Amino acid sequence: MSQKLSATTIVLGALISVTIAMVQTAMSQPAPAAAAAPGTPPVIEPIIDWGKCPQLAPTEQQRKQKTDIIKTCLELNPLNATQEQLNAEMVEKHRIKLGECALKKEDWFNADNTYKYDKAENELKRKDVEASIKSKLLEHHEMCRKQAVEKFSTDKVIIEQVQFYQSCLDYHASNLCGIKIMLPPQ
Numbered sequence: 001m002s003q004k005l006s007a008t009t010i011v012l013g014a015l016i017s018v019t020i021a022m023v024q025t026a027m028s029q030p031a032p033a034a035a036a037a038p039g040t041p042p043v044i045e046p047i048i049d050w051g052k053c054p055q056l057a058p059t060e061q062q063r064k065q066k067t068d069i070i071k072t073c074l075e076l077n078p079l080n081a082t083q084e085q086l087n088a089e090m091v092e093k094h095r096i097k098l099g100e101c102a103l104k105k106e107d108w109f110n111a112d113n114t115y116k117y118d119k120a121e122n123e124l125k126r127k128d129v130e131a132s133i134k135s136k137l138l139e140h141h142e143m144c145r146k147q148a149v150e151k152f153s154t155d156k157v158i159i160e161q162v163q164f165y166q167s168c169l170d171y172h173a174s175n176l177c178g179i180k181i182m183l184p185p186q
Contacts, residue, residue, distance in 0.1 A: 046184075048180070050177065053129050055128045103115075
C-alpha cells in the first residue's frame with residue numbers, strides 16, 4: 001500500500017530532510033496557502049514541476065496516505081513544550097522521532113534497524129521513467145547508499161544515514177529529471 005508512496009519520498013522528497021520531505025509530499029497540492037491556526041502565518045504549499053519524470057509525482061491517494069502517517073506519528077510523538085520552552089535541540093529531536101516513526105510505519109527498516117536500501121532500489125526499478133534516467137538513478141542510488149553508510153554508522157541515529165541518502169538521491173533525481181520546487185505566485 002505505501003510502497004509507491006515511499007518511493008516518491010525516497011526519490012524526490014523535499015531535497016532537505018526526511019521530515020520536510022514527508023510534509024511536502026503530503027501537502028504538495030498547488031494551492032497558494034493552506035489554512036493555518038489563528039495567530040500563525042499561513043503554510044505555503046510548494047508547487048512541484050516534475051520535469052521529465054511526472055511518473056514520480058504522488059497520487060492524491062498517496063498524499064492522503066502520507067498525511068495519515070504523519071498525523072499518526074504526531075499523535076504518537078507530541079511535542080510536549082510551550083512556544084516559550086521550544087529550542088532548536090528540542091525541535092531537531094522531535095523531527096528525528098517523526099522521521100523514524102514514519103519510516104517504521106512504512107516498513108523501511110530491517111529487523112536489525114538498518115535501512116532497506118534493497119527496497120529503495122526495487123522501487124526505483126519499478127518506476128516507469130525513461131530508461132536512461134532510470135539507469136542513472138540506479139547508479140546514483142548505489143553511490144548515495146555507499147556514501148550514507150560510510151558517513152553515518154547505524155549505531156548512531158539511523159535517521160541521519162537515511163536523511164543523507166535521500167537528500168543525495170533527491171539531488172541527483174532533481175538534476176536528471178529537471179524537477180523544480182517553487183513557491184506559488186503571490
